[in-house]
Amino acid sequence: xxxxxxxxxxxxxxxxxxVYAWLRAFLRWHLAAFSRSAGLPWSEAxxxxxxxxxxxxxxxxxxxxxxxxxxxxxxxxAREGTRAVGxxxxxxxxxxxxxxxxxxxxxxxxxxxxxxxxxxxxxxQAAHDWMKxxxxxxxxxxxxxDNAPALALYRRHGYAVADHRLIVRLRG
Numbered sequence: 536x537x538x539x540x541x542x543x544x545x546x547x548x549x550x551x552x553x554v555y556a557w558l559r560a561f562l563r564w565h566l567a568a569f570s571r572s573a574g575l576p577w578s579e580a581x582x583x584x585x586x587x588x589x590x591x592x593x594x595x596x597x598x599x600x601x602x603x604x605x606x607x608x609x610x611x612x613a614r615e616g617t618r619a620v621g622x623x624x625x626x627x628x629x630x631x632x633x634x635x636x637x638x639x640x641x642x643x644x645x646x647x648x649x650x651x652x653x654x655x656x657x658x659x660q661a662a663h664d665w666m667k668x669x670x671x672x673x674x675x676x677x678x679x680x681d682n683a684p685a686l687a688l689y690r691r692h693g694y695a696v697a698d699h700r701l702i703v704r705l706r707g
Contacts (some may be wrong), residue, residue, distance in 0.1 A: 540620070540654055542661045545603040545610045551596065553619045557644045558595045562586050568679045574704030599624060599642070609665040613645070613654040621645035623658040627671055638666030638674035643685075655688045663692070 545554075563582055570577040577585070586592060602624055603610035613621040624641040640662055645654045666674055676694060678685050 539615065540652065540657050541614050542611050542657060543614050545600065545612050545622070546619075547600055547603075549617075550612060550619045550622075553646070554599065554622060555592055555596060557622065557646065558592050558599075559586065560647075561642070561644055562591055562595070564682070565679060568681060569702065572702035602626070602641075609662060611658060611661045611665075613649075613657050615649070615652075615654075620649035620652070621654040621658050623662045625662040625665055625674075627666070627669060630675075633673075635673065636669075636671055638662070638669070638671040640674060640676035643676075643688075650684065656691070659688065659692045 563579070563586070566577065566582045566585060567579075570582070599610060599622075602608040607627065609623070609625040611623050612619050613623075621644060623643045626639045626641050627636050628639055629635070630637045640659075643655065643658055643662070645652075645658070663674065674694075675697070676689055677700070678689060680699075
């Protein structure tokens with residue numbers, strides 16, 4: 536079945552439930568990966584407790600909602616009709632070694648049932664178009680090493696590995 540996907544702005548109230556669910560999934564994935572790497576294999580309950588007790592969902596939502604109103608950031612939502620199916624947040628920052636301003640893919644997420652629909656490619660294109668309009672000549676993204684679908688998306692759009700982040704547990 537072919538889906539008609541479009542890019543649009545973040546609608547704070549209408550999109551909030553979907554984005555909150557995506558943020559929770561994103562935080563669960565990353566906290567699980569980081570805790571494993573640090574030798575702290577937290578359970579799902581422990582991860583959810585850290586998310587909830589730390590107010591991470593509210594904090595991340597506020598940052599994203601604020602970014603959607605900022606001139607120097609992009610927050611774009613992929614939609615199938617009026618239903619949000621994915622989101623991208625892009626910024627720019629100076630690279631301290633290259634001496635250039637780089638585009639940064641701060642966050643990209645496509646709901647699991649919409650993966651493979653082209654939403655990720657549409658979001659990547661929106662981010663790259665925004666970066667090009669700003670005169671940026673390169674972009675970067677940080678991705679968890681075992682996130683194969685994200686790695687495949689980034690590679691399809693020309694990203695190459697530049698370095699690795701390694702984590703080790705120091706106590707216990």
